[in-house]
Structures are given as C-alpha cells and as structure tokens.
Amino acid sequence: xxxxxxxxxxxxxxxxxxxxxxxxxxxxxxxxxxxxxxxxxxxxxxxxxxxxxxxxxxxxxxxxxxxxxxxxxxxxxxxxxxxxxxxxxxxxxxxxxxxxxxxxxxxxxxxxxxxxxxxxxxxxxxxxxxxxxxxxxxxxxxxxxxxxxxxxxxxxxxxxxxxxxxxxxxxxxxx
Numbered sequence: 001x002x003x004x005x006x007x008x009x010x011x012x013x014x015x016x017x018x019x020x021x022x023x024x025x026x027x028x029x030x031x032x033x034x035x036x037x038x039x040x041x042x043x044x045x046x047x048x049x050x051x052x053x054x055x056x057x058x059x060x061x062x063x064x065x066x067x068x069x070x071x072x073x074x075x076x077x078x079x080x081x082x083x084x085x086x087x088x089x090x091x092x093x094x095x096x097x098x099x100x101x102x103x104x105x106x107x108x109x110x111x112x113x114x115x116x117x118x119x120x121x122x123x124x125x126x127x128x129x130x131x132x133x134x135x136x137x138x139x140x141x142x143x144x145x146x147x148x149x150x151x152x153x154x155x156x157x158x159x160x161x162x163x164x165x166x167x168x169x170x171x172x173x174x175x
Contacts (some may be wrong), residue, residue, distance in 0.1 A: 125148055137170050148162060
C-alpha cells in the first residue's frame with residue numbers, strides 16, 4: 001500500500017515538473033492575437049442571426065421598421081393614447097416566442113407584465129419597443145439576442161443567443 005502511494009506521488013511530481021515551461025506566456029503580450037478570433041466568431045454569429053431574422057420577416061410578409069440597435073417592429077393596430085416617457089410604469093399584454101415558433105411566455109398564463117421604464121426590469125429590446133408605442137397600440141417586435149437575454153438566456157425557457165418575437169399591446173401607463 002505504501003509503495004502504491006509513493007508511486008502515485010512520484011507520478012504526480014514527474015507530471016508537474018514535465019509540464020513546466022521555461023518560457024512564460026503572458027496574454028497581455030499581444031492581446032489582439034487572442035481578441036481577433038473572438039471578434040470574427042461574434043461577427044459571424046451576429047450576421048447569421050440577422051439573416052435568420054430577415055428570412056423570418058420575409059416568410060411572414062411583415063412590413064417592419066428597424067431601429068439603430070437592430071430591433072425590428074411593426075405597429076399593426078394604432079391606439080389613441082399617449083406615449084410613455086422614461087421612468088414611467090407601464091402595463092403590457094404580451095406573448096413571447098422564439099424565432100422557431102415555440103412560445104415561452106404570455107400574459108394569459110403569466111399575467112400582464114408591469115414594469116418601470118429605464119430600470120432594466122425587462123429586456124432592452126422590449127423596453128425600446130414599448131417606447132415607440134402609444135397606449136392601445138398593438139405591435140410585433142423582433143428582438144435580437146443582444147437586446148434580449150444574450151449569451152446566457154433566462155435559464156428557464158429562453159435558451160442562449162435566442163431571438164425573441166413579441167406580440168405586445170400597451171395597455172396602460174401608470175402615473
């Protein structure tokens with residue numbers, strides 16, 4: 001038993017010594033060397049997501065506008081109410097699904113959503129879309145992953161890097 005323990009210890013020491021490297025590497029020596037591949041991969045993923053969104057819009061024959069952030073929106077019913085301003089509380093009726101059609105959340109099952117604008121309580125793309133609406137408006141929003149739940153998803157029903165499709169109605173602005 002002692003010989004076995006000694007042999008295991010000897011193997012570990014030899015392994016550790018053999019893994020040593022006289023040349024010390026420092027990732028700060030050339031940060032672009034490490035950064036460039038990540039930038040290329042991210043650019044490719046963003047382009048693919050953008051093309052998937054464009055294909056989705058064409059398949060559904062939606063007439064959508066695009067904001068500078070990449071949010072696509074179409075107000076398909078015009079209400080007569082006022083527009084929300086920053087730091088106001090709003091109430092929405094909604095259905096949120098993935099770009100593949102799988103519904104994640106909706107106000108029928110989860111209740112209407114109440115949140116305060118400017119407080120990062122919901123996805124950036126949803127908040128941006130609500131700011132474009134009036135009370136009573138109904139809209140379709142296509143929220144790219146960087147404006148939704150990003151690289152991680154919501155750790156529940158929304159996977160990582162997911163594009164979200166919202167059908168939303170601005171019900172009320174709470175003063």
